[in-house]
Amino acid sequence: MRRSLLGAALACLCLLARPLAAGTRIAVDAGHGGGDKGSVAGSQVEKDWTLKFTKALTQSLTSAGYDVTAVRVKDDLIPYDKRFEILNTAGAAVALILHADRESTGKTRGPFFVVQPPQSGTPASDEGLPEAGSLPLSRYKQSLQLARQLALATGVSPKFSPLSDPRALAGDVSSPDGRILAVPHQSLRYIALPAVVIEPLFLTNPEDLELFGTDAAIQAFAQKITQGLGAYLRGEGK
Amino acid sequence: MKRTVLIRVALGLLAVLGAILWRHERMRGFGGDRPKPAPVSESGLWVSGDKPATIFVRVLVPSVGEVQTLPALIHRSQSRLDQMKQSVLAYLNAAGNSKARSLAPKGTVLNEMYLTDAGTAAVDLSVPLDPEFGFMEEAQFVEGLNHALLQNFEEIKRVRILNDGRESGTLTGHFALGTYENLTNTSPGKKPDE
Numbered sequence: 001m002r003r004s005l006l007g008a009a010l011a012c013l014c015l016l017a018r019p020l021a022a023g024t025r026i027a028v029d030a031g032h033g034g035g036d037k038g039s040v041a042g043s044q045v046e047k048d049w050t051l052k053f054t055k056a057l058t059q060s061l062t063s064a065g066y067d068v069t070a071v072r073v074k075d076d077l078i079p080y081d082k083r084f085e086i087l088n089t090a091g092a093a094v095a096l097i098l099h100a101d102r103e104s105t106g107k108t109r110g111p112f113f114v115v116q117p118p119q120s121g122t123p124a125s126d127e128g129l130p131e132a133g134s135l136p137l138s139r140y141k142q143s144l145q146l147a148r149q150l151a152l153a154t155g156v157s158p159k160f161s162p163l164s165d166p167r168a169l170a171g172d173v174s175s176p177d178g179r180i181l182a183v184p185h186q187s188l189r190y191i192a193l194p195a196v197v198i199e200p201l202f203l204t205n206p207e208d209l210e211l212f213g214t215d216a217a218i219q220a221f222a223q224k225i226t227q228g229l230g231a232y233l234r235g236e237g238k
Numbered sequence: 239m240k241r242t243v244l245i246r247v248a249l250g251l252l253a254v255l256g257a258i259l260w261r262h263e264r265m266r267g268f269g270g271d272r273p274k275p276a277p278v279s280e281s282g283l284w285v286s287g288d289k290p291a292t293i294f295v296r297v298l299v300p301s302v303g304e305v306q307t308l309p310a311l312i313h314r315s316q317s318r319l320d321q322m323k324q325s326v327l328a329y330l331n332a333a334g335n336s337k338a339r340s341l342a343p344k345g346t347v348l349n350e351m352y353l354t355d356a357g358t359a360a361v362d363l364s365v366p367l368d369p370e371f372g373f374m375e376e377a378q379f380v381e382g383l384n385h386a387l388l389q390n391f392e393e394i395k396r397v398r399i400l401n402d403g404r405e406s407g408t409l410t411g412h413f414a415l416g417t418y419e420n421l422t423n424t425s426p427g428k429k430p431d432e
Contacts, residue, residue, distance in 0.1 A: 036411070037369055038369075038411065039369060039370070039371065039372045039373075039412075040369040040370055041370065099373065099412070101372040101373050101374050102370065102371075102372035102375070103372055103374055103375050104298065104300070104339070104370075104375065105298070105300055105303035106303075107303035108303070108374070114373070116414075181377075183377050183413070184413060184414035184415075185373065185412060185413065185414055186407060186408045186411065186412055186413065186414045187412075188414070189407070189414045199373070202372075203372075204372075
């Protein structure tokens with residue numbers, strides 16, 4: 001009797017000690033690919049960078065014990081509808097989608113994170129559309145899906161320094177530091193689970209390119225994302 | 239006998255196929271291959287004697303690497319729609335300011351614009367697919383266009399952007415158009431100069 005109680009207690013302890021990551025599936029996707037190069041800045045091509053970061057993130061997540069579904073693992077073109085199907089049916093807890101940005105002044109630096117604002121309905125007619133100016137970020141929090149996405153973005157982002165130049169689109173669609181934007185992104189359009197677009201760098205910024213010039217630096221970035229994700233999944237920082 | 243029947247059936251099938259193909263080509267002539275309308279030209283939107291009016295549009299100022307809102311002059315044409323078209327052109331042309339740059343991809347033109355009774359401005363653009371255009375730039379371009387109309391014209395409640403006459407998921411590949419067009423947090427629009 002005593003022995004069986006001890007066994008049960010040990011089993012409970014083992015379960016408690018079991019890392020949260022085990023059995024948790026994360027979906028990752030590298031934006032663009034194949035004939036779709038994404039943004040280009042000189043010799044820098046977005047599809048190559050997204051694949052580099054996705055591979056590093058896959059490795060980091062796997063090392064931390066997560067199960068990973070990677071949508072794009074080589075340089076091929078996967079249509080958006082196929083991507084959405086894979087991401088939505090993988091049984092994943094969250095989706096992390098990698099992109100890289102560019103802009104003409106060369107001054108803006110990453111990283112930044114994008115979440116999808118709530119849909120306002122298909123504008124087939126004027127009926128049911130919100131009035132202009134009625135959707136500041138504070139009100140987005142009324143949307144459960146957006147709240148989950150914001151929590152995810154906040155979870156994976158705090159370990160990074162703020163953008164050097166937030167260039168916020170409008171004050172109410174970005175977080176105070178300009179690092180998280182609630183702006184509609186094509187890669188998030190039909191994703192039903194909490195998802196965030198991660199944009200580690202600007203292809204037009206020399207410092208960003210230098211910062212991520214080595215595999216080790218990309219791996220370190222991926223580890224920060226993995227740590228932040230762990231905190232999000234444990235419910236920290238809600 | 240049997241051979242003749244087969245030949246007749248084959249000829250009949252060919253005739254049906256020919257008719258289908260002819261109809262398809264005819265429909266293409268009416269729809270898919272429509273010639274593009276000529277871009278809207280500013281000179282046709284006002285007449286001499288129309289007073290100037292000040293509007294505000296967003297531009298990129300490369301020297302500081304910032305998006306700023308600058309004044310731009312349009313003409314107070316009799317047609318309110320023509321004033322709106324001038325606003326879009328002023329936005330696409332960076333307010334005519336040589337020190338500023340337009341937020342639109344190079345080569346973007348305004349084809350046509352309509353305003354519904356319910357206040358939806360449908361703006362038909364031709365936007366070149368520019369690989370040197372990122373997500374943030376695309377978002378700023380769309381937000382800037384929304385701003386140019388919503389901020390300057392009180393009767394516009396929302397903006398719908400078309401690309402070459404068609405609803406499009408995205409203009410240059412990143413920003414999701416369609417259901418989120420009204421994100422710009424602008425105060426209710428004003429009449430030019432008010």
